[in-house]
Amino acid sequence: MAPQTPDEPVPVRLEKTENGELFIQWSDSTEQTISFRKLRDNCRCANCIEKRMEPAKESISGEKKLSNILPVLSLQETMPLDIVAMSPVGNYAYSIRFSDGHSAGIFPYELLKSID
Ligand SMILES: [Zn+2]
Known part of the structure; x- marks a missing residue:
């Protein structure tokens, strides 16, 4: 058997494992x-990128105030994360909808491949 070898590997099988992982x-x-958590953390939609920038912005402002209020997780964030839906986008990416309601993320094959 001599399968064609495209430059970019594509997923041939996708499976959710019982341990909250994507195979x-x-x-x-x-x-x-x-x-799933790692996938979620690697989301590159505008929202997530902005969210990741926030702490950096705060430190740049130089305003050092110690707050008694610590960041808490929303109820949804404390629940085990799950993938509700996953659909192909073109022939290069997947759109993933997470159980926390987040569905804006597009995960190109290249990005998926780079996560370990
Ligand atoms: Zn996102």
Whole structure:
């Protein structure tokens, strides 16, 4: 068997594991498991990127005030994260909808592959 070898490997099998992970089998025969949380953390939608920038902004402002109020997780964030839906975008990415209601993320194959 001499399968074609495209430059970019594509997922040939996707599965949710019982441990809250996404199992991906790629066309280049490699296999990968990524936790849902990690996927979520790697989201590159404008919202998530902005959220990740916030702490940096605060420190730049130089305003050092010690607050008694510590960041808390919302109820949704304390629940085990799950993937509710996953659909292909073009032939290069997946759109993933998470159980915390977040669905704006597009995950190109390249990004998925780079997560470990
Ligand atoms: Zn996002």
